[in-house]
Amino acid sequence: MTTTLRPESPEELLPSGGRSRRWLICVNGRPVGGLRTSARPYGDQLWGEISQLEVTEGRRRGRATVGALAAEEVLRAWDCRRVDVSFSAGNDAARGLAETLGYTERMLNMVKELSQPADLPTELTVRPIGPERYGSWLEQAKAGYLHDLTSSGLGEQAARAKVENDHQRLLREGHATPGTALRELTDAQGVLLGSLWLTLRQEVQPDGEALAWVMSVAVEPEHRGHGYGRALMLLAERECLAAGVRRLGLNVFSGNTVAVRLYESLGYRTTRRIMGKSLA
Incomplete structure (x- = not known):
């Protein structure tokens, strides 16, 4: 046959x-x-x-x-x-x-059903990323995305093109892009600890529920390992619930085992797996 x-x-x-x-x-x-x-x-x-x-x-x-x-x-x-x-x-x-x-696994899609907003530690402060901070935040966000893409196998030139295209498409109006939450987390002294980029209505699911998406969570290098990544994810959930969205998803590269463990501990479940290989 x-x-x-x-x-x-x-x-x-x-x-x-x-x-x-x-x-x-x-x-x-x-x-x-x-x-x-x-x-x-x-x-x-x-x-x-x-x-x-x-x-x-x-x-x-x-x-x-x-x-x-x-x-x-x-x-x-x-x-x-x-x-x-x-x-x-x-x-x-x-x-x-x-x-x-x-093929080898390179990325996971994970989703969580949201119920009640969790409290953030009282010593932490949340502030929006406005025009005065947007440029420096965007530069860091692009650098982090570029690193993730090249680590997953995409060539540098292609990765740079994707970084520029994705940010222009998803942040058409910069910090004021509708349906987007850009937030920074600081301590009591105003020291920057990390940032969050959240799209509040990525798509509508077959059951009619809106799905929000975590585009980026970044903790400043000198403050990693102190639970601020968890705090930023709890902030993302609070932003979703405040906007009336009860389902939150994200992508995570499979090699980032620290992030995978964090999301699993917060109740996120893997819904899809993405695997890839070279055709060269």
């Missing part, structure tokens, strides 16, 4: 300038499943993604494996240098397939 990919729909152009296409997985010309390939530009580099992979007939016969390998060849032909796959946290079959094909 011969397993191949066959286009299911015309190629689509993405708003980012990339491309995407849905494919049928076929055995001897007969459809037995499908998947989607996408390519998005980051600077001079294209990053591929395989999604919506499913086998509807004849599972456990290696058809998903062959389909995924064929999808990688499509992405190579599109000049992608890396590829990501993502799947729900409990999908052990997808995780096993990805590991077999040489």
Whole structure:
């Protein structure tokens, strides 16, 4: 039997300038499943993604494996240098397939259902990031994001392009961008301890609940290890509840085990896993 990919729909152009296409997985010309390939530009580099992979007939016969390998060849032909796959946290079959094909976990999506706001330590003060502080905060936020992206495998030029694009898109009006909370945490003497960037309505979930998203939590290097990261996350939850949002999500790079443990201790659960590998 011969397993191949066959286009299911015309190629689509993405708003980012990339491309995407849905494919049928076929055995001897007969459809037995499908998947989607996408390519998005980051600077001079294209990053591929395989999604919506499913086998509807004849599972456990290696058809998903062959389909995924064929999808990688499509992405190579599109000049992608890396590829990501993502799947729900409990999908052990997808995780096993990805590991077999040489993918390694690089990022987690985590979510928490919010109820009552927690009290912050009384010695801490919260202040908004206004125009006088926005420039220096933005410079630090970009530097931290750049470090995370390059550590996860993205080339420096591509990472810099993504940093600029994401910040311009998400902070269109700077510190006054609607639906955005930018906050700093200080001690009783006014010493800066850390900062928070929160998008209060990232998207609406299938059940109708709004989802807020933690874009950035940063503790000043000299003040790390004293619980201020936890305080900033509690602040994020308070900001959400004050805005009427009861669900908060975030991305965390898998290698940041300190942050993963913090979020787990606060009640966040992993909802999706993102794994990737080089196509070079």
